[in-house]
Amino acid sequence: MNTSVHPPEVSHFHHRFEGWLGDELLEVFPCFLVSSALAKAIEEAGLVGFSLDDVEVSTSPEFQELYPGRALPEFRWLKITGKDRDADFCLTPDSRLEVSSRALNVLRQFKMAQAVIEATKG
Template sequence: MRVNESVHPPEVSHFHHRFEGWLGDELLEVFPCFLVSSALANALEETRLVGFSLRDVEVSTSPEFQELYPGRALPEFRWLKITGKDRDADFWLTPDSRLEVSSRTLGILRKFKIAHAVIEAPAG
């Protein structure tokens, strides 16, 4: 990752994620970034949601990953770059950098593997 750490959250200009392990989810948080499977990325694009862009991400696996999961292939991933600023978008970040999504987005996400995501009801 090429990171500008002089701002918070850090700004990332190039994203390379090396997997140490993977539990199978299609939405992953790798602070300050998010990854989505290509299948999920396609579904998000098709529904014309707003507040994000999709970028390429470089993915590799560690020797530990290869030892723990011999022969396991990862799906293709895309970098889900959050651009929404508030609830007028379908994706946005809270001041403490947590991802929030519209109910429409959540409906789409629930059709994919997100078993390890912490999903909280909206406040208020």
């Protein structure tokens, strides 16, 4: 990871879970993870402004202690490629995820209890 630029550039994504509350869309600055089921749904919906890539996932000893026997779903790296509001997925200047109403309708079909969703102006 190149940390001399902001946001950092990531070429290999390994996320080690310390805990997980079940959401299928996760922000791990500056990256996003989606469950494979959600990844499939956004692809099938024909949404634009993203690509999917592999992510390496592991769990910490604390995770294993807190959630003995709990299996994580398969996750994919959701890379945001949209450059403006014409895309279904893009990043705001302060690196927050912005999605179209079409994308939000798909996302709302999945568990996102911890997500903060705000309406945009304009």
